[in-house]
Amino acid sequence: MNTLKRWLPFIILIVAVLISGTYFFLRTGDSDYTPQTDDVRMIYREACAQCHAIDGSGSGLLYPAFNSHNLSIDQIKQAIQQGDFMMPAYRKIKGDTLQELARHVLFLSKRLKSKSEE
Numbered sequence: 001m002n003t004l005k006r007w008l009p010f011i012i013l014i015v016a017v018l019i020s021g022t023y024f025f026l027r028t029g030d031s032d033y034t035p036q037t038d039d040v041r042m043i044y045r046e047a048c049a050q051c052h053a054i055d056g057s058g059s060g061l062l063y064p065a066f067n068s069h070n071l072s073i074d075q076i077k078q079a080i081q082q083g084d085f086m087m088p089a090y091r092k093i094k095g096d097t098l099q100e101l102a103r104h105v106l107f108l109s110k111r112l113k114s115k116s117e118e
């Protein structure tokens with residue numbers, strides 16, 4: 001019991017380091033991706049499809065499908081610009097390109113919805 005007490009602060013430290021290490025390992029920062037085209041389908045293919053799949057259906061448990069809940073254009077734009085825990089922020093996608101890309105994502109999500117209702 002006494003040895004446990006002596007080691008407890010050390011054990012807590014190790015656990016804290018492991019947890020924060022995992023957090024920073026999984027956490028994604030900003031993406032350097034800069035669109036070279038106005039074609040948002042192309043941009044989606046280059047920057048998004050590796051996680052969200054070409055039709056927006058996602059992959060596995062980690063990457064959600066775009067139809068998991070109702071998304072608005074503003075929410076989509078925010079996701080692209082600010083990223084999320086496991087999604088990089090695409091700050092270089094902006095203006096009309098951002099608007100058009102968000103519309104493309106909304107289109108994908110609506111198409112997925114109508115497919116799943118069939």
Ligand code: HEC
Nearest residue numbers: 047048051062063064068076079080084085086087090105
């Ligand atoms: C590295 C993988 C990855 C890439 C690349 C990626 N995303 Fe994501 N995205 C995620 C994950 C994971 C989430 C879920 C939130 C989280 O845990 O980060 C997400 C969430 C989203 C959401 C919110 C979905 C919802 O249901 O709330 C939108 C919209 C989105 N991403 C759009 C995009 C677009 C557009 C691109 C390309 C510019 C893109 N993502 C690139 C991983 C990625």
